[in-house]
Amino acid sequence: MFSSISSPLRIPCFSYSSSTKTRIMVARLSSPNPTFSSTTELQSKPKPWLLVGLGNPGKKYCGTRHNVGFEMIDTIAQAEGISVSSIQFRSLFGKGSIGNVPVMLAKPQTFMNASGESVGSLVSYFKIPHNQVLVLYDDLDLPFASLRLLPKGGHGGHNGMRNIIDHLKGSREFPRLRIGIGRPPGKMDPVNFVLRPFNKQERQELDFTFQNGLEAVRILLLEGFDKSATFVNSSKSMKLNN
Numbered sequence: 001m002f003s004s005i006s007s008p009l010r011i012p013c014f015s016y017s018s019s020t021k022t023r024i025m026v027a028r029l030s031s032p033n034p035t036f037s038s039t040t041e042l043q044s045k046p047k048p049w050l051l052v053g054l055g056n057p058g059k060k061y062c063g064t065r066h067n068v069g070f071e072m073i074d075t076i077a078q079a080e081g082i083s084v085s086s087i088q089f090r091s092l093f094g095k096g097s098i099g100n101v102p103v104m105l106a107k108p109q110t111f112m113n114a115s116g117e118s119v120g121s122l123v124s125y126f127k128i129p130h131n132q133v134l135v136l137y138d139d140l141d142l143p144f145a146s147l148r149l150l151p152k153g154g155h156g157g158h159n160g161m162r163n164i165i166d167h168l169k170g171s172r173e174f175p176r177l178r179i180g181i182g183r184p185p186g187k188m189d190p191v192n193f194v195l196r197p198f199n200k201q202e203r204q205e206l207d208f209t210f211q212n213g214l215e216a217v218r219i220l221l222l223e224g225f226d227k228s229a230t231f232v233n234s235s236k237s238m239k240l241n242n
Helices: 018-030 039-043 065-080 113-125 159-167 190-194 200-223 224-235
Strands: 047-055 084-090 091-098 102-108 135-141 147-150 176-180
Touching: 039 135, 047 065, 047 091, 047 113, 065 091, 065 102, 065 176, 065 190, 065 200, 091 113, 091 200, 102 113, 113 159, 113 190, 135 159, 135 200, 147 200, 159 224, 176 200, 200 224
Parallel strands: 047 102, 047 135, 135 176
Antiparallel strands: 084 091, 091 102, 147 176
16 A cells, blocks of 8 residues: 655654653562563563564655654664664664563564564574564554554555565554554555655644653553553544634
């Protein structure tokens, strides 16, 4: 459905909510003390999550609808103090943690339609279980600035997702956070629509959505999929008056 398209360097700043602070503090306090951990505890160290935002590299595509996946990764990286600046397997890449859960953040630099080349290599090299690969990407079929978290599924006509599924040997068993960008007006070509930048009002609404997406990711990693999905489904996008 979509042609190749990267995320703006402009990153909204969000502070932790009190509920998030509590969850992360509990997670850190409950993590094993490396000085006293038993061999069994060390062996049970949680496997890292791979969080992948889809988009297209280059200034040409910064701030466009097709790059909201990159922007969501930037938001997470800034909030959690993770540098996404090294290059691994054709992606901008960084490691860190959310609470006591290790995470890897990636923004494939292969252009959208070849995203699977990077994702497949990262998953294979780091031996990431498919159910711990979260892909964040734009969705034409969702209302603008809305979110939907799913445990698995198809590509829905999104070429980046199609390519990822192909490089994971047809597996669709990985979660995804879809970020609504709305439908093109009138008879506008969807390819041209996803390459358009946001106006000021849309940007404010989208920044609010990124805050909800950040909270959803924290809940997913610290409390599980069901609680995160409930949070996402009950969250409302911010509608501003014209």
